[in-house]
Amino acid sequence: MQSERAELYFQQGSSDKVYHLQLENVQDQWAVQAQWGRRGSALQSDVKVSDTSYEEAKRVYDRILREKTGKGYQIAQASANGNEAIAVGLPATKEHSGHTPELLTPIEEPEALLLAQDAVWWFQQKFDGRRLAVQKSEGKYSGINKLGQIIPIDSRLADSLDGVQAQGFLADGEITDSRFYIWDLLSVNDTDLRVQPYEIRYVHLTQHFRGVSDVLRVCETAMTTKAKRDFVKKMHSANAEGFVCKNRNAVYVGGRAGQHFKCKFVVTASFIVGPKPEKKANDGHRSIAVYLLDDTRQRFMGTVGVPDRYRLPKEGEMVEVQYLYCHPGPDGKLIQAKYFGKVRDDIRLPECCVSQLKVKANDCDPTEP
Numbered sequence: 004m005q006s007e008r009a010e011l012y013f014q015q016g017s018s019d020k021v022y023h024l025q026l027e028n029v030q031d032q033w034a035v036q037a038q039w040g041r042r043g044s045a046l047q048s049d050v051k052v053s054d055t056s057y058e059e060a061k062r063v064y065d066r067i068l069r070e071k072t073g074k075g076y077q078i079a080q081a082s083a084n085g086n087e088a089i090a091v092g093l094p095a096t097k098e099h100s101g102h103t104p105e106l107l108t109p110i111e112e113p114e115a116l117l118l119a120q121d122a123v124w125w126f127q128q129k130f131d132g133r134r135l136a137v138q139k140s141e142g143k144y145s146g147i148n149k150l151g152q153i154i155p156i157d158s159r160l161a162d163s164l165d166g167v168q169a170q171g172f173l174a175d176g177e178i179t180d181s182r183f184y185i186w187d188l189l190s191v192n193d194t195d196l197r198v199q200p201y202e203i204r205y206v207h208l209t210q211h212f213r214g215v216s217d218v219l220r221v222c223e224t225a226m227t228t229k230a231k232r233d234f235v236k237k238m239h240s241a242n243a244e245g246f247v248c249k250n251r252n253a254v255y256v257g258g259r260a261g262q263h264f265k266c267k268f269v270v271t272a273s274f275i276v277g278p279k280p281e282k283k284a285n286d287g288h289r290s291i292a293v294y295l296l297d298d299t300r301q302r303f304m305g306t307v308g309v310p311d312r313y314r315l316p317k318e319g320e321m322v323e324v325q326y327l328y329c330h331p332g333p334d335g336k337l338i339q340a341k342y343f344g345k346v347r348d349d350i351r352l353p354e355c356c357v358s359q360l361k362v363k364a365n366d367c368d369p370t371e372p
Contacts, residue, residue: 010023022039029054035053037049112268126246129266136189149350159218172190182219185212191207275293276293279306290307291342302333308342
């Protein structure tokens with residue numbers, strides 16, 4: 004039995020509403036409270052149930068959460084035991100920051116392991132979070148997402164960054180529920196470091212960020228052949244998402260420049276949510292139909308179940324799905340596809356294409372999962 008809380012929002016047209024929900028233990032009894040209203044205004048509040056058992060309060064909490072997500076509310080953050088996730092927001096406008104994030108090129112593990120023998124390459128962990136760069140300028144912080152758009156950041160992250168001894172900086176990394184993992188420092192105190200090789204930028208990064216706060220973590224980096232091989236074994240043992248191969252001599256280049264690589268142990272891809280085929284439309288399953296761009300058509304890739312704890316994504320949204328492999332052929336479908344609640348608001352539609360797919364090596368007839 005544990006306390007829970009969720010913060011939801013609804014944005015459509017001129018409507019911008021929030022809904023906060025808490026499942027709490029009050030003097031050995033359980034209660035569910037809610038607050039709601041327009042963003043930025045005084046919120047209304049109500050006690051949905053009080054002085055009851057955990058089981059009854061949990062049932063009410065889950066029911067309200069399902070009702071709200073069913074009406075189009077999205078979960079900004081959710082937590083248990085009061086450990087709230089560090090959140091990043093959606094872009095208030097489509098304003099571009101002027102910074103173009105550098106993207107990694109996918110490679111398979113055997114190819115990546117060959118790089119372990121080359122001193123030019125350093126290995127780091129691939130985190131299962133959201134891409135985030137943070138810029139400090141004139142004492143204020145702004146986040147930058149994968150598309151280069153300006154986004155708000157959590158006040159707790161800003162408080163941690165206050166400990167960095169620099170008047171200004173641009174740091175690049177990945178945000179998870181509890182930490183900001185930083186792998187690059189692109190500028191500091193009005194000095195542009197992009198023209199420097201990565202190994203020099205990494206030195207500046209460790210000097211300014213290492214040990215500042217438990218929330219801020221400089222990415223662990225394996226540099227020798229033995230350290231890199233041991234690191235990969237460690238990542239497998241920890242069930243990590245994968246690892247990254249960084250070229251220590253590379254200057255910073257925005258976009259997918261092909262000079263750094265990622266090797267993922269878990270296969271995921273980004274899909275477009277679309278209409279269910281007629282035979283699946285009324286099957287009674289809580290699921291979504293997913294599609295990929297294949298030349299000029301949207302190719303149906305199968306249906307994927309959506310657990311009750313996640314909002315049911317709407318048609319037109321982009322989602323990340325984990326899968327074992329895809330059957331080959333022009334109509335091959337996903338096998339063992341799973342959805343873990345990740346709606347992608349930081350990518351563009353053309354990225355949801357068939358070139359992402361890992362295809363099963365041996366040929367067999369495509370089947371509907």
